[in-house]
Amino acid sequence: MSTSTTPTRTSRPDFKGRVSGLPTSAKIVLWALFAVFLFALPLLNIPFITTADSDFGGVLFTVSTYVLVALGLNIVVGYAGLLDLGYVGFYAIGAYVVGVLSSQHASLPWLVAVPVAIGVAMISGVILGAPTLRVRGDYLAIVTLGFGEIVRLSLINSQWLNGAQGISNIPRPPGVTLFELPSLDWSSGAPVVDLDNTTTFIKFGIGDFIPYYWLALVVIGLVLLFDILVKNSRVGRAWEATREDEDAAELMGVPTFRFKLLAFSLGAAIGGLSGALFAGKAGFISPDNFILLLSILFLAAVVVGGAGNRWGVIVGAIVVGYFPERFREFAEFRVLVFGLALMLLAIFRPQGILPPRRARRVRRADEREEHIEEGLPDA
Amino acid sequence: MPEPTMKQSEAETDSVIHTEVDITPLDLGGSTVPEGEKLLEVDDVTLRFGGVVALDGVSFDIRKGEILGLIGPNGAGKTTCFNVMTGVYQPTSGGIRFLGAALGRRKKFAITKLGIARTFQNIRLFANMTALENVMVGVDAHHSTGVISAMFRLPKHRHEENTGYRRAFDLLRFMGLEDKANELSRNLAYGDQRRLEIARALATNPSLLCLDEPAAGFNPAEKLRLMELIRSIRDQGYTVLLIEHDMRLVMGVTDRIVVLEFGRKIAEGAPAEIRDNPAVIAAYLGVDEEDAS
Numbered sequence: 001m002s003t004s005t006t007p008t009r010t011s012r013p014d015f016k017g018r019v020s021g022l023p024t025s026a027k028i029v030l031w032a033l034f035a036v037f038l039f040a041l042p043l044l045n046i047p048f049i050t051t052a053d054s055d056f057g058g059v060l061f062t063v064s065t066y067v068l069v070a071l072g073l074n075i076v077v078g079y080a081g082l083l084d085l086g087y088v089g090f091y092a093i094g095a096y097v098v099g100v101l102s103s104q105h106a107s108l109p110w111l112v113a114v115p116v117a118i119g120v121a122m123i124s125g126v127i128l129g130a131p132t133l134r135v136r137g138d139y140l141a142i143v144t145l146g147f148g149e150i151v152r153l154s155l156i157n158s159q160w161l162n163g164a165q166g167i168s169n170i171p172r173p174p175g176v177t178l179f180e181l182p183s184l185d186w187s188s189g190a191p192v193v194d195l196d197n198t199t200t201f202i203k204f205g206i207g208d209f210i211p212y213y214w215l216a217l218v219v220i221g222l223v224l225l226f227d228i229l230v231k232n233s234r235v236g237r238a239w240e241a242t243r244e245d246e247d248a249a250e251l252m253g254v255p256t257f258r259f260k261l262l263a264f265s266l267g268a269a270i271g272g273l274s275g276a277l278f279a280g281k282a283g284f285i286s287p288d289n290f291i292l293l294l295s296i297l298f299l300a301a302v303v304v305g306g307a308g309n310r311w312g313v314i315v316g317a318i319v320v321g322y323f324p325e326r327f328r329e330f331a332e333f334r335v336l337v338f339g340l341a342l343m344l345l346a347i348f349r350p351q352g353i354l355p356p357r358r359a360r361r362v363r364r365a366d367e368r369e370e371h372i373e374e375g376l377p378d379a
Numbered sequence: 380m381p382e383p384t385m386k387q388s389e390a391e392t393d394s395v396i397h398t399e400v401d402i403t404p405l406d407l408g409g410s411t412v413p414e415g416e417k418l419l420e421v422d423d424v425t426l427r428f429g430g431v432v433a434l435d436g437v438s439f440d441i442r443k444g445e446i447l448g449l450i451g452p453n454g455a456g457k458t459t460c461f462n463v464m465t466g467v468y469q470p471t472s473g474g475i476r477f478l479g480a481a482l483g484r485r486k487k488f489a490i491t492k493l494g495i496a497r498t499f500q501n502i503r504l505f506a507n508m509t510a511l512e513n514v515m516v517g518v519d520a521h522h523s524t525g526v527i528s529a530m531f532r533l534p535k536h537r538h539e540e541n542t543g544y545r546r547a548f549d550l551l552r553f554m555g556l557e558d559k560a561n562e563l564s565r566n567l568a569y570g571d572q573r574r575l576e577i578a579r580a581l582a583t584n585p586s587l588l589c590l591d592e593p594a595a596g597f598n599p600a601e602k603l604r605l606m607e608l609i610r611s612i613r614d615q616g617y618t619v620l621l622i623e624h625d626m627r628l629v630m631g632v633t634d635r636i637v638v639l640e641f642g643r644k645i646a647e648g649a650p651a652e653i654r655d656n657p658a659v660i661a662a663y664l665g666v667d668e669e670d671a672s
Contacts, residue, residue: 226530229529229530229532230526230529230530232529233524233528233529233536233540234519234522234524234529234536234539234540235524235525235526235529236529237508237512237515237516237519238516238519240505240507240508240512241505241508241516244505244506244507244508245503245504245505245506247467247487247503248499248503248504248505249505249516250486250487250488251465251467251487251488251491251496251497252488252491252496252516252517252520252579252580252582252583253488253491253492253516253517253519253520253521253583254488254516254519254520255486255488256488262526266526356507
């Protein structure tokens with residue numbers, strides 16, 4: 001970026017430029033079309049994209065939980081700059097709260113258990129954060145790493161939580177049966193409407209995971225909206241300042257500890273929400289679902305995508321969640337390739353696939369500046 | 380913190396400083412001190428690190444509306460003095476009174492909110508934030524928008540964003556940085572980074588602005604322009620504490636000067652008195668005490 005000229009506002013005739021130059025109404029239509037496409041994705045059964053070896057609806061749901069978790073972890077790692085290696089702990093807490101309240105010790109409906117799960121995960125984030133956020137960098141990583149393992153080991157050894165056997169018979173989310181949606185069949189080379197293979201809108205059953213994916217999409221949309229609104233405010237600025245230089249931020253009037261704790265607990269709440277979704281879909285949870293590897297994969301999603309950019313971490317989560325499923329036919333080789341790909345990425349694009357896009361922010365700031373200048377009496 | 384790039388010629392030609400922009404301190408309803416009265420009192424402050432005495436019974440006060448120079452040779456304790464005043468270090472003994480109340484063990488951000496802001500000797504901007512955002516962080520010191528207000532875009536959020544961005548932009552204009560508002564601060568020229576630090580500190584609406592060698596790395600012409608800028612900041616109603624190495628420079632801009640050497644105050648007074656003070660001359664020229672007196 002040149003230091004002598006402000007970045008120009010003229011939209012270059014590339015795709016991004018043309019889209020951002022469109023009027024708001026057209027943008028809304030485009031976004032709506034994209035949303036419809038995302039919802040229809042498991043019904044379209046597009047060749048090559050669809051996973052042949054595992055149920056595509058289920059894969060999409062898994063990818064969605066990765067996206068949700070990555071969005072939550074991005075607040076902690078990307079915005080506030082706190083390295084959290086035990087994020088799976090919050091995911092486990094969310095799932096187990098739902099399990100305990102709806103199956104193991106009470107029989108509340110899933111929908112009632114979810115807000116409690118979010119709340120408990122958030123409180124556990126505060127409890128973990130209050131003492132540990134006073135240490136920085138590597139030390140915080142080690143403490144959170146321990147936290148993730150402590151949660152898992154406590155689950156295994158707690159009779160109250162049914163130990164290693166886990167909790168089963170977790171109720172499904174409530175649904176209403178409205179109509180049947182057919183899917184497409186591409187086996188003849190061209191798309192044919194397949195009326196035998198339908199999905200009930202909107203029934204959360206056992207065999208068909210597509211409605212769970214839809215639910216996850218709605219939740220992702222809400223979390224994204226929350227993310228955008230909060231990031232683009234005093235709170236987001238305080239997080240970034242803390243990440244950039246904690247001492248300087250403190251001396252500029254940012255109560256850094258409070259904001260770090262806030263980031264930590266919001267991240268934990270989103271992790272808990274993802275866990276609650278997972279429990280509702282799986283119907284059965286055990287400590288084996290919450291291994292350390294998941295924490296690493298979650299963090300990989302954030303770092304691979306581009307920590308600090310919400311669209312980047314979504315891409316990262318899709319990479320980490322989807323590709324291993326897509327290439328299941330290569331069995332263990334896919335893990336090898338995945339590892340290689342991560343190494344190559346770390347070497348050639350250490351900022352992630354989509355690093356935080358300062359350009360977009362600059363454009364937004366330019367608009368604000370114009371707005372301010374209009375309001376000035378002498379300009 | 381990436382190494383700031385030296386682009387002094389650019390800094391010299393580019394920036395038009397708008398000292399006419401109104402950046403007078405906002406009345407936030409805190410306690411105030413009449414012009415010329417004691418704003419901050421450093422009272423017999425001693426600071427020890429193990430066996431090393433960094434500050435040794437230092438006392439002086441800063442009066443409202445003045446530019447006080449804090450000078451001394453390398454390692455005299457000037458920056459340490461800043462650090463004690465802004466809550467980075469707790470004095471081993473003695474204390475600091477600001478606006479008539481002891482600072483005590485207040486947290487750093489609380490002291491900033493109370494009205495002491497500072498810049499850093501080695502630039503410490505938020506490198507990956509834009510110039511405007513850097514200043515906004517300072518403005519935010521007196522804001523209270525939280526997650527709920529931001530999430531629902533409540534009137535408090537909207538009001539604070541509107542007035543805050545206007546204030547931040549005014550400060551950038553005052554410093555001649557309005558063209559750079561949307562540049563990442565790490566991409567700014569060295570001189571612009573220095574001025575952005577001052578803008579960010581001013582954004583916290585300080586009663587006392589502490590500048591830690593703001594002219595470090597500048598050529599003589601740039602230094603002079605900066606000193607004019609500091610004087611116009613004072614004229615807008617701020618009190619300034621200035622650390623500076625360059626004696627001649629300090630003489631021209633300050634109202635009073637405090638001289639430190641080896642953690643002790645060796646002189647205090649008007650620039651003319653300091654210039655002729657044998658102890659100060661000795662400290663700067665490295666002459667033995669006996670020869671000087």
